[in-house]
Amino acid sequence: MTCCAKWIFARQCALTARVGYEGLELAPFTLSDMPHDLPPARIAEVRRMAGDAGIVVAGLHWLLVQPTGLSPTAPEKSVRLRTIDIMRRLIALCAALGGEEPVHGSPAQRRLPDTGAADARAWALEAFWLAADTASSAGLRYCLEPLSRNETNFINTIAEAATVIETADRPGLCTMLDASAATRVEAESPAALLRRWLPSGMIGHVHLNDTSRRGPGRAIR
Numbered sequence: 344m345t346c347c348a349k350w351i352f353a354r355q356c357a358l359t360a361r362v363g364y365e366g367l368e369l370a371p372f373t374l375s376d377m378p379h380d381l382p383p384a385r386i387a388e389v390r391r392m393a394g395d396a397g398i399v400v401a402g403l404h405w406l407l408v409q410p411t412g413l414s415p416t417a418p419e420k421s422v423r424l425r426t427i428d429i430m431r432r433l434i435a436l437c438a439a440l441g442g443e444e445p446v447h448g449s450p451a452q453r454r455l456p457d458t459g460a461a462d463a464r465a466w467a468l469e470a471f472w473l474a475a476d477t478a479s480s481a482g483l484r485y486c487l488e489p490l491s492r493n494e495t496n497f498i499n500t501i502a503e504a505a506t507v508i509e510t511a512d513r514p515g516l517c518t519m520l521d522a523s524a525a526t527r528v529e530a531e532s533p534a535a536l537l538r539r540w541l542p543s544g545m546i547g548h549v550h551l552n553d554t555s556r557r558g559p560g561r562a563i564r
Contacts, residue, residue, distance in 0.1 A: 352389060356396035366401035367393065368446070371433055372409035379432035386439045393441075402442035402548070404488070406433050407449035414452045415470035416463035416497070426452075427470050431477045438481040444548050445478065446519060447471070448488040450495035467497065472511045479515030486548050487518045491527035499528050501536055505545050517547035 352374070359367050371378030374389065381389075393400050407413040413426045430447075437445045447453075455463045471487065478485040487504045498504050504518035520540075522533045529536060540546045 404446035475513035475515035519548035
């Protein structure tokens with residue numbers, strides 16, 4: 344289950360457990376505008392609140408919303424370096440919270456520009472490779488989330504994510520199925536995609552979405 348920014352975290356944990364879920368996947372910006380700088384005491388508090396409710400923090404998603412201005416495809420080297428640093432620190436946050444996979448969605452922050460797209464793609468791949476190495480060292484896998492073309496123009500299908508993973512050849516990199524995005528862009532059904540890709544070991548995570556709201560974490564009012 345994914346978390347909602349407007350709810351007090353302890354309340355989210357209690358509801359998550361009450362409706363039968365075993366864990367929460369957190370968007371870091373719901374914890375802080377500078378989630379990569381969360382102090383150890385706050386990290387311990389978040390993990391304790393989840394544990395007190397009988398659930399776990401399963402992972403992180405929507406990584407690059409806060410702080411603003413992040414992008415591994417930015418033309419400015421300083422922005423890319425800062426983004427990579429924060430990606431690595433969010434991986435550490437995920438591990439400290441007990442999560443297993445930081446999920447790289449953040450569609451607006453990974454868009455390829457109309458000009459210089461080849462360079463931007465190469466920069467993003469380098470960022471993913473470095474994140475994968477950091478994740479692997481922490482015992483995690485960095486998960487690339489294919490998203491629909493109306494959200495981003497980079498990594499729209501599982502096959503495209505698989506190409507990135509094969510090129511990187513890093514054990515700390517995987518992809519996932521987002522059922523909502525898949526129904527918009529994939530030629531196969533989510534069930535067929537799982538049957539085809541699960542045996543490859545590339546899929547490390549699945550988002551099953553509420554069909555009335557068509558997005559993760561949007562089913563609770």
